[in-house]
Amino acid sequence: MVASRSALSREEIVTRLQDILGSDQVETDAQALREASVDRFKKYTSAHGIFDGPIPTAIAYARSTADVAAILAFAQENLINIVPRTGRTATEGGLETIVEDSIVLDGSRMDAILEIDPVDMMVTAQCGVPLQVLEDTLRAQGLTTGHSPQSKPLAQMGGLVATRSIGQFSTLYGGIEDMVVGLEAVLPGGEVVRVKNVPRRAAGPDIRHIVIGNEGALCMITEVTVKVFRYQPENNRFLGYLVDSLPAGVAGLRQIIVAGYRPSVARAYSEEDAAQHFSHFADGRAVVVVVAEGPRGIADATAAGVEEIFADIPHEPVDPALVEAWFENLNWGQDKIDAEKREMLEKAHLGYTTEVSIDWSGVEQLFDSVMRRARTEFPRAADLTMLGAHSSHSYQTGTNLYFVYDYDIACEPREEITEYHQPLNAIVVEEALRLGGSMVHHHGIGKYRTPWTHEEHGSAYSLLRTLKDGLDPHGIMNRGTIYPLDDGDTGPRT
Numbered sequence: 001m002v003a004s005r006s007a008l009s010r011e012e013i014v015t016r017l018q019d020i021l022g023s024d025q026v027e028t029d030a031q032a033l034r035e036a037s038v039d040r041f042k043k044y045t046s047a048h049g050i051f052d053g054p055i056p057t058a059i060a061y062a063r064s065t066a067d068v069a070a071i072l073a074f075a076q077e078n079l080i081n082i083v084p085r086t087g088r089t090a091t092e093g094g095l096e097t098i099v100e101d102s103i104v105l106d107g108s109r110m111d112a113i114l115e116i117d118p119v120d121m122m123v124t125a126q127c128g129v130p131l132q133v134l135e136d137t138l139r140a141q142g143l144t145t146g147h148s149p150q151s152k153p154l155a156q157m158g159g160l161v162a163t164r165s166i167g168q169f170s171t172l173y174g175g176i177e178d179m180v181v182g183l184e185a186v187l188p189g190g191e192v193v194r195v196k197n198v199p200r201r202a203a204g205p206d207i208r209h210i211v212i213g214n215e216g217a218l219c220m221i222t223e224v225t226v227k228v229f230r231y232q233p234e235n236n237r238f239l240g241y242l243v244d245s246l247p248a249g250v251a252g253l254r255q256i257i258v259a260g261y262r263p264s265v266a267r268a269y270s271e272e273d274a275a276q277h278f279s280h281f282a283d284g285r286a287v288v289v290v291v292a293e294g295p296r297g298i299a300d301a302t303a304a305g306v307e308e309i310f311a312d313i314p315h316e317p318v319d320p321a322l323v324e325a326w327f328e329n330l331n332w333g334q335d336k337i338d339a340e341k342r343e344m345l346e347k348a349h350l351g352y353t354t355e356v357s358i359d360w361s362g363v364e365q366l367f368d369s370v371m372r373r374a375r376t377e378f379p380r381a382a383d384l385t386m387l388g389a390h391s392s393h394s395y396q397t398g399t400n401l402y403f404v405y406d407y408d409i410a411c412e413p414r415e416e417i418t419e420y421h422q423p424l425n426a427i428v429v430e431e432a433l434r435l436g437g438s439m440v441h442h443h444g445i446g447k448y449r450t451p452w453t454h455e456e457h458g459s460a461y462s463l464l465r466t467l468k469d470g471l472d473p474h475g476i477m478n479r480g481t482i483y484p485l486d487d488g489d490t491g492p493r494t
C-alpha cells in the first residue's frame with residue numbers, strides 16, 4: 001500500500017468529482033470500488049472476494065476529452081493518483097489501485113466511432129470503443145483493422161493502445177504500434193495533445209510511441225486513429241502440421257518468415273500446450289498452425305510457399321477444417337471469463353501465462369531452461385497440471401514465447417499469487433532476460449514486472465525515466481506501473 005499524498009479526504013474527492021462530472025458519472029458503490037481495485041493478475045483472490053489493497057475513492061466515468069482534462073487537472077493540483085481504464089482485461093496489475101484514495105478514470109463511456117475513411121484507409125474511434133464493435137462495424141463495410149487479440153470482445157481502443165497489444169493476425173498486420181496512424185491524449189495537467197494522422201514523417205522522433213504502451217503511467221488516451229484494410233476472408237487458407245517439438249515448429253516458422261512469406265497467423269505449440277488447445281488432433285505431438293490471407297493470389301502463393309517449406313520438415317498434415325474451426329472459438333468474451341471463475345472456485349485450479357520475446361537463435365534454450373527450472377526449482381512443481389509454451393507472433397529477427405502454466409492450488413486463496421503465480425512468472429522473466437530477450441512481449445509491465453524494468457532497458461532506462469519526469473512531474477499517473485515504486489516515482493526528481 002502506498003500512502004495518499006493528497007490533502008483532500010475521500011469525501012472531498014468524491015464531492016469535487018461530482019462537481020466536475022455530475023453525480024451520475026461518479027461511482028462510489030462499495031462492491032464496484034472493491035472490484036476496481038484489482039485486475040486479472042488477481043483473478044483468483046478476487047473470485048474469492050478478497051480485496052486487500054487500497055480501495056479507490058471513486059470511479060470517474062468521462063464522457064468527453066474535456067471531462068478527462070478536467071479530472072486530470074484536478075488530480076494533479078491535488079496530488080491524487082489516477083488509474084486510467086477502459087476494457088478492464090489487464091493481466092499484469094496495471095489496474096491495481098495501490099495508492100490510497102486513487103481515482104479510477106474510466107473511458108468506457110467515450111464509445112463513439114468518429115470517422116471511417118475508406119479512401120485514406122483509416123478509422124478514428126474514442127478510447128472506449130470495444131474492438132469487437134469496431135471490427136463488426138468495419139467488416140459490414142468490407143474493411144478490418146487486422147487487430148485480433150484474444151480479448152477482442154472486451155478490450156477497448158484506449159487500453160489496446162496503452163498496452164502495445166498484439167493480435168492473432170500480427171505476422172501480416174503487425175502489433176497495434178504498426179496500426180496507429182495518430183491519436184489524442186490528455187497529459188496529467190489537463191493539456192490535450194493530438195498526434196496528427198499522416199502516412200509517415202521524418203519530423204523528429206516518432207511521438208506516437210511515447211503514448212503507445214504508456215499503460216496509463218504518462219497520459220490518458222482519448223482517441224485513436226488506426227489503419228484499415230480490405231476484409232476478404234473468402235480467400236483465407238488454413239494449414240496445420242504435427243511436428244516433433246516446439247523448437248522444430250519454431251524452426252519452420254523462421255523459415256517461413258525469412259523466406260519472405262507473411263501469413264497472418266504463424267504459430268507453433270509445444271506438446272503440452274498443444275494437448276490443451278488441440279486435444280482432438282494433436283495426438284501427443286507439437287502443432288504448427290498457419291493462416292494465409294489477403295488477395296487470392298497472395299493467399300494461395302503464401303500457402304504454397306508454406307507447404308513447400310514444410311515438405312522438408314518431418315510432419316503429419318492436419319485437416320485444414322480443424323484449424324479453421326479452432327480459430328472460430330479462440331476469443332474470450334465475458335462468458336468464458338465467468339466460466340473460468342466458476343471453475344476456479346469449484347476446482348481450486350487455474351492457469352496463467354507469461355509472454356516474452358527472444359531472437360530465433362535463443363528459442364530452444366529459453367524453452368528448455370524455463371521448463372527445467374519450473375520443474376526442478378519451483379517448490380510447488382508437483383501441483384503443476386500443465387506447463388508448456390507456444391510461439392504466436394514472429395518477426396524477421398525472432399519470435400515470442402508464451403508460457404502457459406496450470407496448477408492445482410494447495411494453499412489459502414490469499415497466498416496463491418505469492419506461492420504459484422509470482423515464482424513461475426519470475427522464472428520466465430529471468431530466463432528471457434538472461435538470454436538477451438525481452439521480459440514482456442505484449443501484456444505490458446503492469447505492476448508485477450517492475451522489479452525487472454531497469455534490467456529490461458539497461459542504459460536506455462534514462463530515456464524512459466525522462467519521459468515520466470517530463471510528462472508526469474507530479475507523479476499522479478498510475479504509480480507503480482512500468483516504473484518501480486522505489487524509483488523516485490513519487491513526484492519531481494531533483
Ligand SMILES: Cc1cc2nc3c(=O)[nH]c(=O)nc-3n(C[C@H](O)[C@H](O)[C@H](O)COP(=O)(O)OP(=O)(O)OC[C@H]3O[C@@H](n4cnc5c(N)ncnc54)[C@H](O)[C@@H]3O)c2cc1C
Binds near residue numbers: 107157162215
Ligand atoms: C482472456 C484474455 C486474452 C487476452 N489476449 C490478449 C492478446 O491476444 N493480445 C494482447 O495484446 N493482450 C491480450 N490480453 C491482455 C489485454 O486484453 C490487453 O492488454 C488489452 O490491450 C487491454 O485493453 P483494455 O481496454 O481491457 O485495457 P484495461 O484493462 O482497461 O487497461 C490496461 C492498461 O492500460 C491502461 N489504460 C487503459 N485505458 C487507457 C487509456 N485510455 N489511456 C491510458 N492508459 C489506459 C490501464 O491503466 C492499464 O494499465 C488478454 C487478456 C485477457 C483477459
